Amino acid sequence: MIALLLILVPVIGGLITFSIKNENSVKGFSILVAVITLILALTGLFSNDQSLLHFDASWIPDLGTRITLGLDGMSKMLALLTAVSLPIIITATYKNTYADAGKFYGLMFLCQAGMLGVFLSMDALLFYFFWELALIPAYFLCSIWGGEKRIQVTFKFFIYTFVGSLLMLVAILFIYFKTPDHSFALQSFYHANLTASQAQWMFWLFFIALAIKMPIFPFHTWQPDTYEQAPTAVTMLLSGVMVKMGVFAVIRWLLPIFPAASQSNSSVIITLSVIGMLYASLIAMRQDDIKRLIAYSSMAHMGLMCAALFANQQVGIQGVLIQMFNHGINIIGLWIVADAIEKQLGTRKFSELGGLAQKAPTLAVLFVVLCLANVALPLTNAFVGEFLMFNGLFRYNPVMAGIAGISIILAAVYTLNMIQKIFYGNTVALTENAHDSSFNVNVALVILVIVVIVLGVYPQPMIDLTQGNANLFITKIP
Amino acid sequence: MNAIIFSAGWGMVMMFCSFLISNKSMYRHIAVIGLLLLLAVNILESGGTSVFHVDAGDMLVYTRFGYVFNSIAIASTLIYVLLTGKDIERLGNYVAEYFVLIFFVLCGVCILSAYNNLLMLFIGIEILSIPLYILTGSDKRNLKSNEAALKYFLMGSFSTGIMLMGIALMYGGTGTFSLEVARTEVGLYKGVSFLEIIGLLLLMVSMCFKVSAAPFHFWTPDVYDGAPAVFTSFMATIVKAAGFIAFLKLCSVRMTATSTAIDWQLLFAIIIIATLLFGNITAIFQQSVKRMLAYSSIAQAGFMLFALFSLNEYASKGLLLYAAAYSLATIGVFAVLVKMKDVTFEGFNGLAKTQPVLAASNTIFLLSLAGIPLTAGFLAKYYMLASIISTGHYIWLVVVAVLFAAVSVYYYFRVIQSMYFKTGEPQTETITKSFKIGLVVLAAIIIIIGVYPQAIFSWLYF
Numbered sequence: 031m032i033a034l035l036l037i038l039v040p041v042i043g044g045l046i047t048f049s050i051k052n053e054n055s056v057k058g059f060s061i062l063v064a065v066i067t068l069i070l071a072l073t074g075l076f077s078n079d080q081s082l083l084h085f086d087a088s089w090i091p092d093l094g095t096r097i098t099l100g101l102d103g104m105s106k107m108l109a110l111l112t113a114v115s116l117p118i119i120i121t122a123t124y125k126n127t128y129a130d131a132g133k134f135y136g137l138m139f140l141c142q143a144g145m146l147g148v149f150l151s152m153d154a155l156l157f158y159f160f161w162e163l164a165l166i167p168a169y170f171l172c173s174i175w176g177g178e179k180r181i182q183v184t185f186k187f188f189i190y191t192f193v194g195s196l197l198m199l200v201a202i203l204f205i206y207f208k209t210p211d212h213s214f215a216l217q218s219f220y221h222a223n224l225t226a227s228q229a230q231w232m233f234w235l236f237f238i239a240l241a242i243k244m245p246i247f248p249f250h251t252w253q254p255d256t257y258e259q260a261p262t263a264v265t266m267l268l269s270g271v272m273v274k275m276g277v278f279a280v281i282r283w284l285l286p287i288f289p290a291a292s293q294s295n296s297s298v299i300i301t302l303s304v305i306g307m308l309y310a311s312l313i314a315m316r317q318d319d320i321k322r323l324i325a326y327s328s329m330a331h332m333g334l335m336c337a338a339l340f341a342n343q344q345v346g347i348q349g350v351l352i353q354m355f356n357h358g359i360n361i362i363g364l365w366i367v368a369d370a371i372e373k374q375l376g377t378r379k380f381s382e383l384g385g386l387a388q389k390a391p392t393l394a395v396l397f398v399v400l401c402l403a404n405v406a407l408p409l410t411n412a413f414v415g416e417f418l419m420f421n422g423l424f425r426y427n428p429v430m431a432g433i434a435g436i437s438i439i440l441a442a443v444y445t446l447n448m449i450q451k452i453f454y455g456n457t458v459a460l461t462e463n464a465h466d467s468s469f470n471v472n473v474a475l476v477i478l479v480i481v482v483i484v485l486g487v488y489p490q491p492m493i494d495l496t497q498g499n500a501n502l503f504i505t506k507i508p
Numbered sequence: 509m510n511a512i513i514f515s516a517g518w519g520m521v522m523m524f525c526s527f528l529i530s531n532k533s534m535y536r537h538i539a540v541i542g543l544l545l546l547l548a549v550n551i552l553e554s555g556g557t558s559v560f561h562v563d564a565g566d567m568l569v570y571t572r573f574g575y576v577f578n579s580i581a582i583a584s585t586l587i588y589v590l591l592t593g594k595d596i597e598r599l600g601n602y603v604a605e606y607f608v609l610i611f612f613v614l615c616g617v618c619i620l621s622a623y624n625n626l627l628m629l630f631i632g633i634e635i636l637s638i639p640l641y642i643l644t645g646s647d648k649r650n651l652k653s654n655e656a657a658l659k660y661f662l663m664g665s666f667s668t669g670i671m672l673m674g675i676a677l678m679y680g681g682t683g684t685f686s687l688e689v690a691r692t693e694v695g696l697y698k699g700v701s702f703l704e705i706i707g708l709l710l711l712m713v714s715m716c717f718k719v720s721a722a723p724f725h726f727w728t729p730d731v732y733d734g735a736p737a738v739f740t741s742f743m744a745t746i747v748k749a750a751g752f753i754a755f756l757k758l759c760s761v762r763m764t765a766t767s768t769a770i771d772w773q774l775l776f777a778i779i780i781i782a783t784l785l786f787g788n789i790t791a792i793f794q795q796s797v798k799r800m801l802a803y804s805s806i807a808q809a810g811f812m813l814f815a816l817f818s819l820n821e822y823a824s825k826g827l828l829l830y831a832a833a834y835s836l837a838t839i840g841v842f843a844v845l846v847k848m849k850d851v852t853f854e855g856f857n858g859l860a861k862t863q864p865v866l867a868a869s870n871t872i873f874l875l876s877l878a879g880i881p882l883t884a885g886f887l888a889k890y891y892m893l894a895s896i897i898s899t900g901h902y903i904w905l906v907v908v909a910v911l912f913a914a915v916s917v918y919y920y921f922r923v924i925q926s927m928y929f930k931t932g933e934p935q936t937e938t939i940t941k942s943f944k945i946g947l948v949v950l951a952a953i954i955i956i957i958g959v960y961p962q963a964i965f966s967w968l969y970f
Contacts, residue, residue: 092965093890162881173929181929185921192917196910203890203897231903 032074033099034085036109036146039067044139053131057124060135064116067142071113074101075495094206095155095214099147104351104499107492108149108278111358112271116142122366122474123263126373128175141167141267148275154202154214157283158195164272165191168264177259184259187252194239194249201235204228205287220286233291236284237299243276244332246299247306257325262369265321269328269365270358277332277354280339281347281499296340300426303340304434307333311440315447320368320378323448324361327404330437331357337434338419344500346422351496353415356403356485360412363400363478367393370471371452375460380448385457389464394453396475401449403482405442411485414493509570510559511550511578511618518542519611526604536593539607543586546614550578566686567625574621576828577753581617581746584835585610588745591843591946592738595937599736600646606739609639613747620754626675626685626711629754633671633718636750637664640743644735656734663727667717674710677703678762687761700769708762712775715758719751721813722782725806729790732802737851740798741842744805749831752812756827759816776817777905783810784912791919798851800919801841804877807916808834811892811909817902818895826891833876833884833957840873840950843943849935853922857932865944866936867927869951876954878920879913884957889913 043063050056077083083101101109116138128134144164151157165188172184202214208228209218224232242249257265285292307330314326335353338346370393371386372378387394403410406417416438424431457464467475485492525538549559554575589596589610597603616636623629641664645657675685681704682689713724720728732740763772787807794800812830815823844866848855860867876885896906926932957964 090960090962090965092962159881166875166880170928173925181925185918185925188921189914189917193911193914196914197907199890200893200897200903200906200910203894204903207894207898207900235907 032082040139040143044136048136050132056131068113071110075106098152099150100152103495105149111355115270118474119266124470137167137171152216171264172260175261180259183255187256190252194242197235198239201232229288229291233288240276240279254325258321266362266365270362274354299340300337303333303337307437311437315444318379324364338422341422341426343422343425345418348500349415349418352492356411360403367397370467380451383452384455386461387453390466393467399479401445409486411482414489510553515611515615519608522608532597532603535604547582567628568622569624570622577621580832588839595738595846612639617750620750624687643739647736652734656731660731667714670710671714674707677707700766715755722786729802733799737846745835745838780813788912788915796852814892822895830888833888837873837876844870847937853926856926857930859927859934869947872951874920878917882958884954
């Protein structure tokens with residue numbers, strides 16, 4: 031029941047938000063809906079009652095598809111991430127004004143519902159439906175409220191992901207006809223009878239969709255532009271949660287359906303991921319724009335996750351599972367700071383900023399903590415995940431792990447460089463009259479920083495939560 | 509059978525109306541009543557209660573499939589007349605005749621869904637086509653309309669000639685006009701008479717022409733663009749769907765029987781790729797939404813050809829679904845288009861601000877045409893893909909097709925971009941409240957079919 035409510039509440043809440051005209055009541059109502067969703071996700075997290083956590087209903091018998099939703103360890107965690115991110119995003123951007131605020135927040139909720147659906151679906155066709163449904167609101171959000179070049183950039187993003195998902199649909203259909211009982215259910219998909227060469231082809235059709243979403247080099251070109259042009263609240267949702275759909279789908283669908291093909295293609299994919307990591311890190315070093323730097327940094331992190339996934343080591347996958355959550359928390363924090371700076375000073379270029387720490391000490395402290403988490407310093411939440419992922423990658427191939435390790439050093443270089451240029455040194459004309467961040471931004475950031483530190487010091491609950499998923503699927507690998 | 513007689517009869521009745529009644533909007537109401545009755549008669553007959561009993565021998569054979577398609581075609585026409593009937597009235601002085609011609613086209617449609625004899629196929633195609641030539645040229649003072657009508661007539665009669673030639677050769681090869689042939693094994697090429705194969709090839713060419721499949725599609729953009737938009741809507745939907753239904757029957761009987769001698773699947777694969785390529789790529793470069801829709805209807809035909817390629821259970825069910833989904837969405841898009849004074853993409857700029865209901869429902873129609881999930885269009889495309897994938901072969905064809913489906917998103921979404929993300933002062937005709945309600949209902953039907961298709965699946969068993 032919780033599983034169904036988790037999707038229904040944002041959908042209904044979003045539809046109601048559409049019809050509200052007054053901007054303040056829109057925001058108030060949105061926080062209410064977001065908090066209800068969060069409470070549901072928390073209830074799900076602490077519940078062990080299977081009848082609450084699963085939902086199953088007939089939908090289109092003729093197509094062999096059912097509405098099957100379920101919360102296991104991994105989806106509990108990702109549902110929590112999705113549910114946490116929206117209240118924080120709304121709080122942090124509370125002072126931003128939007129034309130047609132009702133539609134803006136309504137679409138945000140529909141997007142959230144789509145993503146929750148992806149994480150909860152235990153039926154391939156339902157999964158595909160939600161996968162697309164998360165995309166359409168995002169398309170409208172970015173195209174209506176985005177920056178100057180929003181229309182072309184968002185269109186590129188849309189076409190890219192749409193091509194990917196259509197290829198995935200072909201793969202899903204093909205596997206459907208090979209399942210023993212002609213059903214889209216997850217378990218039937220795990221037992222599909224594919225010959226080696228069929229599995230090889232379908233693996234790539236499926237993987238391209240996920241690679242575009244994550245994004246993995248060379249399918250990444252939509253990402254920096256979209257993150258830059260989208261309204262920041264949407265960027266947070268896209269980079270914090272939506273890209274996790276790709277990683278999630280690898281663990282839920284791709285690896286268990288094609289264990290052999292995943293293994294035989296792992297060297298290609300890991301090489302691509304590592305190239306992407308280095309490439310993104312090098313570009314990030316040359317950026318002068320906070321948003322673009324965070325975008326490239328996120329791409330480097332996603333590359334590491336993908337590499338660790340295909341290393342076929344249990345520790346690596348365990349690392350990816352917890353890093354999905356932690357990366358979402360950290361990157362949302364970084365975007366909040368970027369947005370606060372841009373809203374106050376009107377620029378995102380470091381070269382035009384400096385000495386902000388003197389004027390905005392609270393913002394500076396919170397930002398530094400988040401940046402340290404972004405470079406995975408010990409005692410921050412990202413450390414455990416990255417450590418486990420590198421561990422997995424190292425067991426697979428030490429050389430690859432070594433090359434990938436360079437990107438960690440580069441990450442420290444560009445992140446610290448950014449902190450230094452924005453917050454330290456002498457104040458410039460622009461930052462002379464700057465003031466500290468507003469209350470709502472501080473609240474959002476403090477919550478995130480607490481999560482960062484708590485999970486950094488004591489990550490065990492998270493590991494326990496997702497252990498089941500990591501174990502389950504390691505036994506699948508022949 | 510009753511639908512054929514009834515549609516022809518009501519057409520005659522409406523002809524007399526044109527000089528007995530002078531009130532223009534009366535014709536529309538009479539046409540709506542006629543369509544409702546026609547629908548009722550057809551549904552009754554599919555349930556076993558027929559008004560007239562006519563023995564057509566072996567010439568016409570009605571199956572559940574045929575009845576369901578008739579219902580879809582008549583219901584689509586009804587929605588079409590309800591939505592755009594007022595715009596037909598604005599077109600000229602011969603309003604009653606336009607409705608008469610629409611009824612005659614429906615008569616042809618009903619013949620095509622039931623023919624069991626090549627002569628009936630020919631008659632059906634002719635009854636269907638000749639009113640269309642007139643409707644295309646109905647905007648008498650518009651040179652483009654005249655040009656389109658002449659072009660359509662010349663090309664159309666040429667293709668009819670080819671069809672007749674094909675039928676004659678097939679008669680020579682098999683000694684019968686009947687669709688089902690008792691085959692003898694004497695003196696034949698792999699069990700099939702050579703003349704029959706040539707005849708079938710010619711028949712295939714002319715049918716490809718009728719459904720605007722490449723490389724016989726060249727008339728489509730000019731005719732669809734030149735004809736008054738209200739009639740383009742009719743031609744691109746119901747008529748095209750009827751062509752496909754006739755083609756499907758021809759393929760599933762004759763082409764299956766002769767597949768030992770010639771690889772029809774390969775031939776169709778080539779036609780599908782060419783159709784998708786021409787339709788999608790040229791649609792990208794159009795500046796006028798009307799012309800873009802003309803090219804996109806070629807692209808959609810490429811998807812419908814999948815049914816003729818795979819010829820299995822998914823194909824026949826899917827073709828019906830596709831016909832319904834595509835007709836509903838296209839009728840909706842054209843109904844909005846007719847109301848626009850400027851039919852270029854720029855003409856749609858800022859429509860979401862001035863006419864939010866029009867823009868929102870138009871978005872749903874376009875999403876359905878693009879095949880986005882939770883619309884009827886997705887389900888239709890799904891069936892078409894499934895029909896090939898279920899055979900387990902020719903997966904590359906499916907991959908190519910979905911790539912083109914992604915291309916189609918490009919031009920459909922350009923309209924959405926104009927309406928929502930750009931600013932402008934779009935000029936529209938006066939929009940009545942009932943028109944808006946009609947659009948919203950149509951959009952709701954498309955969404956309902958997309959979300960809960962099980963409701964209509966029970967109908968589709970045959």
